[in-house]
Amino acid sequence: MSAPEKITTEARTEFGKGAARRIRREDKIPAVIYGHGNDPVHVILPGHQTMMALKHGGANALLALDIEGSEQLALTKDVQIDPIRRVIEHVDFVAVRRGEKVTVDVPVHVTGDAAPDTLVVTENAVVSVEAEATHIPEFFEVSVQDAPIGTQIHAKDLDLPSGTTLLADEELLIVNVTEQISAEALEAELEEAEAEAGIEHDAPEAEAAEGDEAPAEDAGEGSDSE
Structure with missing residues (x-):
């Protein structure tokens, strides 16, 4: 700082x-x-x-x-x-005061591009630490450059500057690199979730409601022949 x-x-x-x-x-x-x-x-x-x-x-x-x-x-x-x-x-x-230790939440900045077909999820955007009041880190940088599917970065993996102590759980998940889900798979998951929740979608309405059609004309009705 x-x-x-x-x-x-x-x-x-x-x-x-x-x-x-x-x-x-x-x-x-x-x-x-x-x-x-x-x-x-x-x-x-x-x-x-x-x-x-x-x-x-x-x-x-x-x-x-x-x-x-x-x-x-x-x-x-x-x-x-x-x-x-x-x-x-x-x-x-x-x-x-100068030299005093304070407890602060420091933001996490994720940089880089993970491997193709991955999804980078920031599970926790801030991390709680103790640091000297005049030496508080502005942020913690986490690189996911070329990270493969399954990569996980925890609080214990952060590079803390000298004088800064981690207060958060060491196993706190910060960044999770998962497989990118396709649109088809996402739709299937949504349908499955709706089925489990008992959500039903109404069937498309019939082009004409029953009884809306005009009655058939009786044979001979309206004829001028004797």
Whole structure:
């Protein structure tokens, strides 16, 4: 992990939805810092700079927040994003110290192309580890280049950097390389599953419902002959 980006904060003294909206209109972000048994610290962050720092730092971004002239290392724990405008609405941090060990979930990045006719399934996209707050891995890279059918990569197979300890079960399946299923086989499996579930499909409707046909004309009916 690269050195934490320094961000100067402002003290937040107004609370509530109205105050939060005013903060966001000024392209700023309300945030709170928890940890070390202290009362939560409410601050205001510069919008664009914070957004770029979180984007660059990844899931476990570590920032050096300047709070009234004092630096506080803060580990990102939760980022609330507006689902429509895709802007950051609020950030929760945990206060940490240099050298302190923290528990984090690190994402897994799968690279490479497995052997032909295979299907690469990521069974677990994150792995729980313990690492120094200032040396948290951004991600774990897993290569499946030319991996044959049956290849399985477990948590114990990950290349952990020095100072990082695996907390997840060593046998946790991360990536599974299986045989690619054909469309015919997939359809057959679906039909079998539906049969086991008792799902029946209605037969195609008859072209004409019974009784809809016009009655046959009686012989002689409507004839002008005497």
